[in-house]
Amino acid sequence: MPARRVKFTFPESLIKEPIIYLLGKEFKVITNVRMADVDEHTGWVVLELEGDHEEIDRSIAWAQARGVRVDPAGGDVVEG
Amino acid sequence: MSFSQCLRCRECHREYPLTANHVCEFCFGPLEVSYDYEAIAKQISRKRIEQGPVSLWRYSDFLPCHAENAIDIGVGFTPLIRAKNLGRALGLNNLYLKNDTVNPTWSFKDRVVAVAAARARELGFDTLACASTGNLANSVSAHAAAAGMKAVVFIPEDLETGKVVGSSIYAPTLVKVRGNYDAVNRLCAEIAGSYNWAFVNVNVRPYYSEGSKTLGFEVAEQLGWRAPDHCVVPIASGSLFVKIKKGFDELAKTGLIDEPKTRMSGAQATGCSPVATAWQEGTTNFRPQRPNTIAKSLAIGNPADGYYALVQLQATGGACGSVSDPEIVDGIKLLAETEGLFAETAGGVTVATVKQLTAQGKIDPDELVVAFITGAGFKTVEAVIDSLAEPLHVDATLDSFERAYGALNHGESELVVI
Numbered sequence: 001m002p003a004r005r006v007k008f009t010f011p012e013s014l015i016k017e018p019i020i021y022l023l024g025k026e027f028k029v030i031t032n033v034r035m036a037d038v039d040e041h042t043g044w045v046v047l048e049l050e051g052d053h054e055e056i057d058r059s060i061a062w063a064q065a066r067g068v069r070v071d072p073a074g075g076d077v078v079e080g
Numbered sequence: 081m082s083f084s085q086c087l088r089c090r091e092c093h094r095e096y097p098l099t100a101n102h103v104c105e106f107c108f109g110p111l112e113v114s115y116d117y118e119a120i121a122k123q124i125s126r127k128r129i130e131q132g133p134v135s136l137w138r139y140s141d142f143l144p145c146h147a148e149n150a151i152d153i154g155v156g157f158t159p160l161i162r163a164k165n166l167g168r169a170l171g172l173n174n175l176y177l178k179n180d181t182v183n184p185t186w187s188f189k190d191r192v193v194a195v196a197a198a199r200a201r202e203l204g205f206d207t208l209a210c211a212s213t214g215n216l217a218n219s220v221s222a223h224a225a226a227a228g229m230k231a232v233v234f235i236p237e238d239l240e241t242g243k244v245v246g247s248s249i250y251a252p253t254l255v256k257v258r259g260n261y262d263a264v265n266r267l268c269a270e271i272a273g274s275y276n277w278a279f280v281n282v283n284v285r286p287y288y289s290e291g292s293k294t295l296g297f298e299v300a301e302q303l304g305w306r307a308p309d310h311c312v313v314p315i316a317s318g319s320l321f322v323k324i325k326k327g328f329d330e331l332a333k334t335g336l337i338d339e340p341k342t343r344m345s346g347a348q349a350t351g352c353s354p355v356a357t358a359w360q361e362g363t364t365n366f367r368p369q370r371p372n373t374i375a376k377s378l379a380i381g382n383p384a385d386g387y388y389a390l391v392q393l394q395a396t397g398g399a400c401g402s403v404s405d406p407e408i409v410d411g412i413k414l415l416a417e418t419e420g421l422f423a424e425t426a427g428g429v430t431v432a433t434v435k436q437l438t439a440q441g442k443i444d445p446d447e448l449v450v451a452f453i454t455g456a457g458f459k460t461v462e463a464v465i466d467s468l469a470e471p472l473h474v475d476a477t478l479d480s481f482e483r484a485y486g487a488l489n490h491g492e493s494e495l496v497v498i
Contacts (some may be wrong), residue, residue: 004270005108007368007382009368034106034107034108035091035107035108035109037365039365042367043365044365048108069367069368071262071265071368071382072269072382074102074110074384075317075380075383075384075385075386076317076380076383076384077265077268077269077281078211078212078213078234078236078261078264078265078268079189079211079212079213079215079316079317079380080189080212080214080216080316080377080379080426
């Protein structure tokens with residue numbers, strides 16, 4: 001099954017929201033957290049999303065619509 | 081020869097074979113090349129390096145590929161200039177500039193691509209690829225041409241003509257991607273994982289990034305085998321910033337210089353300053369940004385090595401400044417007018433940040449400071465073209481010239497009768 005490695009960065013307003021739990025419930029996507037650092041002000045989670053391409057795309061769009069910044073896990077691919 | 085042993089995860093320290101792999105399967109941490117420093121120390125000497133080629137390949141014992149596989153287009157061993165005029169203008173008594181604008185494709189990216197291309201060839205790839213807003217694309221295209229490899233280069237659709245030509249002249253497959261910065265990033269991340277190419281800053285990134293160490297090696301050698309007191313380095317992905325220090329550390333580890341006490345300071349454009357912002361907030365957790373600056377070669381909103389750059393800033397007692405677009409233009413002009421060196425926008429960021437940090441007392445006037453100028457100004461002429469003095473327009477008569485030149489010099493004629 002296709003998988004995508006992404007980094008979610010949460011603004012302070014979303015720190016208390018169970019975003020990853022809800023994402024797994026709303027979409028047919030398996031979430032697999034590998035690294036994270038969250039405090040009361042901000043936080044990031046590196047995770048793998050596994051599922052159909054379209055479903056992963058939809059789940060990412062859903063997270064972005066809620067205010068989560070989503071980036072490729074290894075940093076920007078486009079360089080100067 | 082190469083003394084590389086394995087790839088090692090920077091986070092959990094798991095080891096992997098020296099293949100095209102950049103991320104730890106367990107924690108998704110970045111992989112880095114690990115070396116047998118004891119073996120290097122037995123073989124290396126200042127004399128051995130000094131007798132090597134006048135290029136970055138003189139340091140091949142510290143690189144993750146064999147020098148005989150190098151695609152040598154003359155990269156590296158660029159000038160270290162004593163910048164007395166600029167130093168005087170900024171109030172620094174021992175300022176040096178590492179002039180990396182003179183590499184074959186006019187930027188420091190030739191260093192990382194030289195190493196990535198050599199390693200890619202060793203690993204059996206026939207295609208080099210990258211996604212870039214300019215410098216990296218130019219260098220990948222040139223190295224692939226020289227190596228007889230295929231090149232596939234992705235660029236944003238709205239890239240300036242000069243930067244497009246700087247790649248297309250080498251005849252790569254050039255792909256213009258429609259969409260905003262984030263969209264281009266996402267697509268290229270997906271493509272990098274789908275094709276059996278050496279995507280230089282993705283699957284061969286551990287090797288690619290090692291090329292930046294050679295800037296540290298060269299500076300130490302050119303200073304008479306010592307590390308500087310303070311370095312000011314532009315920060316994009318953060319890799320260059322971290323690897324220059326790694327260069328000093330490796331020279332010390334193998335007995336070629338004393339233990340470096342170099343303070344490492346970073347320079348960013350305010351319009352894309354995730355590291356500088358986190359530094360000012362006192363955290364190593366940077367928040368990705370959407371770039372909006374004329375310094376496009378530094379426009380990495382989600383820097384792969386941002387965390388490690390922040391750790392290094394803290395560990396070495398450095399500082400990280402950020403400067404506005406007008407300050408960047410002023411920095412480019414100041415560098416040109418004082419030292420005769422025309423840098424691209426990243427150079428303007430560096431010079432303006434040196435000025436800022438000096439004014440803030442974060443650089444001591446008597447420190448031996450090295451500022452890294454990483455790309456040539458002809459790549460970004462549109463950044464300065466509107467701020468330059470108009471030429472004098474004259475008829476082809478002495479009188480017309482006299483009037484125009486006299487007006488320029490407040491009516492005073494310098495005409496001499498010969």
